Amino acid sequence: MSLWLLLAVNSVTLGGLLFLLSAGFSLIFGLMRIPNLTHGSFFMLGAYLGTSFLALGLNLWLAALASAAAMAMIGGGIERLLLRRLAGQELAQVLVTLGLSFMIADLCLMEWGGDPISVDTPAGLRGAVPILSIVFPTYRLVIVIIAVVVAAALWVMLDRTRLGAMIRAGVDDAPMARITGIRVSRLFTIVFCLGAALAGFAGVMGGPILSVYPGLDADMLPLALIVVILGGTGSLPGALLGSFIIGFLYNFGQALFPELAYIILFLPMLLILVVRPQGLFGRHAP
Amino acid sequence: MRKAIVLVLALLALATVPYWIGNGYYVNIASQILIWAILALGLNVLVGHAGLVSLGHAGLFGVAAYAAAWLVAGGWGHLPAALVALAMIIATSAVFAVLALRATGIGFLMITLALGQILWGVAYRWIGLTGGDNGINVPSRPAPFGISLTFSTPFYYFTLAVFLLAVVAMAVFVRSPFGASLKGTRDQPRRMTALGYNVWLIRFLAFLFSGFWSGVAGLLFCYYNQFVSPNVLALGSSAEALLMVISGGSGTLLGPIAGAALVVVMKNVASAYIERWNFLLGAIFVAIVIFMPEGLVPGTVRLWRWAWSGLRGGRAAALLRAGDGTVR
Numbered sequence: 001m002s003l004w005l006l007l008a009v010n011s012v013t014l015g016g017l018l019f020l021l022s023a024g025f026s027l028i029f030g031l032m033r034i035p036n037l038t039h040g041s042f043f044m045l046g047a048y049l050g051t052s053f054l055a056l057g058l059n060l061w062l063a064a065l066a067s068a069a070a071m072a073m074i075g076g077g078i079e080r081l082l083l084r085r086l087a088g089q090e091l092a093q094v095l096v097t098l099g100l101s102f103m104i105a106d107l108c109l110m111e112w113g114g115d116p117i118s119v120d121t122p123a124g125l126r127g128a129v130p131i132l133s134i135v136f137p138t139y140r141l142v143i144v145i146i147a148v149v150v151a152a153a154l155w156v157m158l159d160r161t162r163l164g165a166m167i168r169a170g171v172d173d174a175p176m177a178r179i180t181g182i183r184v185s186r187l188f189t190i191v192f193c194l195g196a197a198l199a200g201f202a203g204v205m206g207g208p209i210l211s212v213y214p215g216l217d218a219d220m221l222p223l224a225l226i227v228v229i230l231g232g233t234g235s236l237p238g239a240l241l242g243s244f245i246i247g248f249l250y251n252f253g254q255a256l257f258p259e260l261a262y263i264i265l266f267l268p269m270l271l272i273l274v275v276r277p278q279g280l281f282g283r284h285a286p
Numbered sequence: 287m288r289k290a291i292v293l294v295l296a297l298l299a300l301a302t303v304p305y306w307i308g309n310g311y312y313v314n315i316a317s318q319i320l321i322w323a324i325l326a327l328g329l330n331v332l333v334g335h336a337g338l339v340s341l342g343h344a345g346l347f348g349v350a351a352y353a354a355a356w357l358v359a360g361g362w363g364h365l366p367a368a369l370v371a372l373a374m375i376i377a378t379s380a381v382f383a384v385l386a387l388r389a390t391g392i393g394f395l396m397i398t399l400a401l402g403q404i405l406w407g408v409a410y411r412w413i414g415l416t417g418g419d420n421g422i423n424v425p426s427r428p429a430p431f432g433i434s435l436t437f438s439t440p441f442y443y444f445t446l447a448v449f450l451l452a453v454v455a456m457a458v459f460v461r462s463p464f465g466a467s468l469k470g471t472r473d474q475p476r477r478m479t480a481l482g483y484n485v486w487l488i489r490f491l492a493f494l495f496s497g498f499w500s501g502v503a504g505l506l507f508c509y510y511n512q513f514v515s516p517n518v519l520a521l522g523s524s525a526e527a528l529l530m531v532i533s534g535g536s537g538t539l540l541g542p543i544a545g546a547a548l549v550v551v552m553k554n555v556a557s558a559y560i561e562r563w564n565f566l567l568g569a570i571f572v573a574i575v576i577f578m579p580e581g582l583v584p585g586t587v588r589l590w591r592w593a594w595s596g597l598r599g600g601r602a603a604a605l606l607r608a609g610d611g612t613v614r
Binding site for chain 2: 033086092106260261270
């Protein structure tokens with residue numbers, strides 16, 4: 001396989017993972033108006049929990065689901081117990097999430113040690129599938145398919161259900177949604193649980209590709225941040241498009257201009273913030 | 287009068303640190319506290335007085351450190367290297383300010399975060415320029431007026447001199463009409479515009495002032511460690527600087543200094559006894575934001591006054607409760 005194809009395959013895979021991570025981040029940002037700086041930590045903690053579940057003998061899928069459930073509880077707890085106390089004070093909430101990310105990183109170091117933990121690809125998914133003329137590694141293909149399925153499910157949830165309509169109302173205009181009787185604070189908890197669960201799930205799914213190591217949180221959080229700024233906060237299509245743009249920029253930037261890789265990554269975010277602060281699909285500036 | 291006595295006592299205590307501490311290790315920690323306090327004071331101009339929370343100040347700090355280290359390692363003298371580094375920090379701050387001041391609040395925080403990450407990426411990845419993870423070694427410390435700063439005590443006095451300069455600059459700045467107008471842009475930007483002030487320009491100049499002192503701290507840091515690496519510019523450093531400002535009490539003169547002391551002591555002294563100081567740091571951060579949002583110094587002052595007036599009887603306490611407890 002040529003270098004270009006390999007890069008493209010990796011880019012699409014990373015795009016899928018990033019979507020799983022940033023969809024929740026985007027909804028939280030859109031609804032609560034805060035960048036949740038613990039989101040990278042949710043990804044890492046989820047991945048570490050996944051390795052523990054794997055060690056207990058669960059297979060990767062069950063481990064991912066169990067880890068997602070655990071992260072949903074942790075995320076909900078953080079929202080109810082800490083962020084709720086600071087309702088309306090966006091800056092204080094951001095600072096709390098920043099402090100929490102320090103704490104989670106240190107807890108992970110304490111519990112799982114400093115050595116990277118590699119995760120095996122499930123036995124049935126180790127081969128490659130030929131699609132047209134491209135040979136696509138099966139596991140990577142599965143990640144992309146899962147991302148697409150999750151995107152579709154989230155879209156149905158947001159666009160076709162009562163809960164989704166309430167979330168959209170909250171993103172558009174939270175005070176007005178409150179007046180019509182929607183309990184926006186309960187939506188906060190739901191969206192926070194959902195975002196944390198997706199991040200934890202993505203962490204486990206990413207394990208076989210990225211492995212799990214201290215500092216994974218700091219690697220993933222900026223990527224999620226760029227995706228959401230690029231796509232627009234609270235917008236699902238924005239998160240999807242942004243994820244794949246960043247997936248490509250990251251892999252091609254690393255390969256072609258390794259010395260400037262981070263500049264290539266952050267420049268689009270900066271341009272968007274300066275020129276079109278609401279992002280490609282967003283409705284509000286952050 | 288009482289204030290003057292406290293001031294003289296504080297100065298005396300600072301000036302005699304090497305004599306009553308004795309051990310060179312602790313003198314070095316005192317120097318570190320002063321260096322970080324300068325960064326925190328610089329950041330406080332934006333966070334406390336302008337109401338703009340920046341998560342990119344480690345980038346500014348790092349630019350000055352890297353510029354000086356790079357030039358000195360390349361054979362430049364210390365004085366021209368320091369001057370070029372300070373000129374660079376002003377230029378970088380200006381670019382930061384122009385981009386970041388398109389927003390306020392969360393937007394400002396995120397733009398500064400992105401800019402800080404870009405600088406970190408340059409330091410980490412542009413190996414041809416910055417040496418990447420290996421960092422840059424600085425062969426020697428400067429020797430102003432022929433006094434060698436190699437040992438801990440002279441270096442402490444050098445740092446103390448710069449620190450006092452920073453404190454005086456901050457005190458003058460806060461009391462100046464410009465400082466007052468900056469606070470005006472924090473509290474009532476629209477009214478300030480209506481009164482004919484150029485809000486953007488005021489914030490821009492405040493950013494330059496803040497960036498300048500962050501750069502000065504970066505220079506001192508480069509001399510102190512005689513080494514810079516990308517770690518200095520990482521998001522964690524920016525977060526630590528912000529923690530210093532907020533934990534001590536943003537918008538006060540003493541707060542950022544106390545915050546810097548708290549964080550440095552935690553990092554260096556407590557880490558010898560407690561393994562999980564990073565966890566503790568995060569926990570303190572969260573606790574302060576939730577329970578003492580005004581910071582340790584104003585918070586303690588408030589509690590102390592409240593207890594004091596409680597001892598002396600009701601009237602003063604009643605006044606305090608009525609909202610007269612202006613914290614200075």
